[in-house]
Amino acid sequence: MHSDRAPLGLKIAAGLGLAFMHLPILLIFVYAFTTEDKSYQWPPPGFTLKWFAVTWERTDVWEALALSLKVASISTVIALILGTLCAAAVSRTKFFGREAISLLVILPIALPGIITGISLRSAFNLADIPFSFWTIVLGHATFCVVVVYNNAVARFRRVSGSLVEASMDLGANSFQTFRYVILPNISTALLAGGMLAFALSFDEVIVTTFTAGQQQTLPIWMLEELVRPRQRPVTNVVAMIVVIVTFLPILGAYYLTRGTDTVAGQGK
């Protein structure tokens, strides 16, 4: 039939669109190998691997990377706990203001990061909380919770309520029911939500700018490096690492939630 194949024009347009989105990323990879270190010169005058060695030697990179990993891990753990609890409450019980709470939980991801950042900063100032590792974690947790909550709430709705009742009926207390019935049915959703949360936190700039003190997470460090050019290609090497570190969990999350169309707990 004539509608099976897209016309050539549409194919070209789609190809150009994809190229527009992804070529700049490739460019960053290319500059990681350039011999010119003051400015981004195209085409690169020469190629070298020395920047990988230089990056390896730079302690500030390691510190920033360690901080980012720590912040992302702890934000993710907080998000997993709070997001799951919140999803359980919203999908399992009916109470006054349930819809409002559901909306309020999702709001931080809809709000521009700069609003979240400014409001958190002024709140920390008002409460006289010094900026520290934990203020960064707190800032990140606001949007990480949303990602976990969204994943968990969708899965909770598909785990039929009678499974929980069946478990209680068969002698399992609340903890056993969670451990043996709920957790196995929502685990892939939690893993996917956790991975997304980790990736979001790992490359977050805006909220971090407002909630960090002297510490630099990896994205903040990169921003600083661009402002004062010194061994510029080091930034590109780090950028490559960031792309790889964030891409893997997102890919993982995609494969985990794919193919779970069959509803858990469909009785009939």
Added chain:
Amino acid sequence: MTSAIRLSGVSRHYGAVKAVDNIDLDIAEGEFFAMLGPSGSGKTTTLRLIAGFERPTVGEIHIYGEVAQGIPPYKRPVNTVFQDYALFPHLNVRDNVAYGLMVAGVPKFARHRSANDALEMVALGAYGSRKPSELSGGQRQRVALARALVNNPKALLLDEPLGALDLKLREQMQEELKALQRSLGITFVFVTHDQGEALSMADRVAVFNEGRIVQIGTPEDIYYRPISPFVADFVGSSNVLPPKLVASLLGREVYGSLRPEAVYLSDQGHAALITSVSFLGAATRVSMAVSDVAMTMLLPKGATIPKVDDIVQVNWEASDLHLMFAP
């Protein structure tokens, strides 16, 4: 007769809705008790009150002499077979059946042996390693039954367990459930909206309507001596005679009920205009209008069958006309 489950003045209200309204119930040990009623009549809520998934707004529930209030579902000596079976999709059939024993801390070997025995009992011994999604509706039903019974409950609660099965399977399961109850000797409390199911299986039936129990009795009581027009109508298509007609026959202005099989063609009696005739196999059901009241009769095989629009004479024995004094 020891009381297995006793409800005294139990109500469950959701705001202004009285799902269960002031129910008194006394189910004996070893009894096969059916709760029959249309959807929304409160029968399932009553079952959930016994299981512990709902709390009574007022009233007391005793299970084997012990007050049930404040005792969570997982500590009650009853088990439920759910309407949608509620099998755990992530566990295989054997682990589903063994679940109650697992959370009770029974070692793996012992609980698997018990689970296998329970599966044998419901003729699914070879299916232990399957996932619930690989079973048919009837097989899931049996797994749910085995999963409940493996815990040796004092009473088994069944919430419309046969509702999702096709007619043939349903009839087969009715007989099996009845045989199972007899051999185990435990109390069965069975919720259904199918009057045939309730009458054929139960020792006693409670008929529910609008959150209340309208009548409790043996299947014969309910069938031949309905207490109100609702019971007569709901339990198997009795003819409900309005008070005016009963008054013209017996001089008392109350509702009367008349089984369709008690009506017969006669040389003298009441004029009836035939409105439809359906052949049922063993009998023929004839719908007609007697003094503007819609009635049906069942004519046995071999009887002369009138045609639609015929006007015939029908009659019944006075003793077959049952008077209903409840509104």
